[in-house]
Amino acid sequence: MNDVVRLDAVSKVYGRGPNTVFALREVSIGIPHGSFTAVMGPSGSGKSTFLHCAAGLDHPSSGSVRLGGTELAGMNETELTELRRKRIGFVFQAFNLVSSLTVTENITLPLKLAGVRVDRSWLEEIVNRVGLAGRTGHRPGELSGGQQQRVAIARALVTRPEVVFGDEPTGALDTITARDVLTLLREVVTTMGQTVVMVTHDPVAASYADTVLFLADGNVVDAMAAPSAEKVADRMTRLGAWV
Numbered sequence: 663m664n665d666v667v668r669l670d671a672v673s674k675v676y677g678r679g680p681n682t683v684f685a686l687r688e689v690s691i692g693i694p695h696g697s698f699t700a701v702m703g704p705s706g707s708g709k710s711t712f713l714h715c716a717a718g719l720d721h722p723s724s725g726s727v728r729l730g731g732t733e734l735a736g737m738n739e740t741e742l743t744e745l746r747r748k749r750i751g752f753v754f755q756a757f758n759l760v761s762s763l764t765v766t767e768n769i770t771l772p773l774k775l776a777g778v779r780v781d782r783s784w785l786e787e788i789v790n791r792v793g794l795a796g797r798t799g800h801r802p803g804e805l806s807g808g809q810q811q812r813v814a815i816a817r818a819l820v821t822r823p824e825v826v827f828g829d830e831p832t833g834a835l836d837t838i839t840a841r842d843v844l845t846l847l848r849e850v851v852t853t854m855g856q857t858v859v860m861v862t863h864d865p866v867a868a869s870y871a872d873t874v875l876f877l878a879d880g881n882v883v884d885a886m887a888a889p890s891a892e893k894v895a896d897r898m899t900r901l902g903a904w905v
């Protein structure tokens with residue numbers, strides 16, 4: 663089995679009685695090692711719920727979520743926090759950097775929280791890869807949005823996680839800067855063998871992935887390999903996303 667993340671019959675139900683919402687309906691899917699996956703779907707289709715369940719940020723109502731060989735179902739909050747800290751990287755739309763810390767301090771924060779020593783040569787490699795050499799002493803407020811997202815990507819990579827999850831990582835960036843950040847994420851997959859899963863509304867962003875998963879009404883309804891922005895946009899239109 664070459665899947666880094668594996669969901670089997672994962673359902674997430676909110677509310678009860680007439681207010682019941684099925685955010686995910688028995689979703690079964692594997693994310694292969696070293697792949698770049700985009701998750702798309704109309705508003706309310708279950709993308710955030712999928713990401714949160716797959717990343718151990720939320721408990722499914724039923725079903726199995728495995729990271730590597732580890733079953734997440736049944737883990738308590740402390741165990742999940744530890745697992746996320748050590749084995750998962752996150753990149754959010756809002757960067758979520760600590761404004762009082764320098765670039766280096768922000769990048770190495772997950773190691774500090776996990777009580778792990780900084781591997782200086784790995785840190786240097788990451789800083790170079792994300793193009794932040796020469797900026798390491800700056801604070802987030804002194805950086806552009808694209809540079810801040812590069813810090814967040816470096817921070818997500820520093821623990822050598824098994825998978826990096828992105829929640830609209832380019833949602834707050836202008837078109838050109840977004841392309842730079844997507845190119846970086848693509849490189850991280852192609853040259854470092856990192857596994858990346860990214861929720862996005864943007865067909866251009868999705869076209870950087872190897873595979874696009876389409877969600878509709880809590881189901882994975884399609885998977886598109888070798889996506890182009892046009893093909894993704896067309897599929898979204900047929901899902902009724904933009905009518």
Ligand SMILES: Nc1ncnc2c1ncn2[C@@H]1O[C@H](COP(=O)(O)OP(=O)(O)OP(=O)(O)O)[C@@H](O)[C@H]1O
Nearest residue numbers: 676677683685703704705706707708709710711712
């Ligand atoms: N805490 C909650 N309580 C009740 N219903 C919820 C909750 N969170 C999500 N939902 C519902 O679950 C469904 C899926 O929501 P989710 O946020 O996963 O969709 P999404 O595809 O990420 O949407 P968007 O693109 O608008 O962010 C929606 O119908 C939503 O209203």
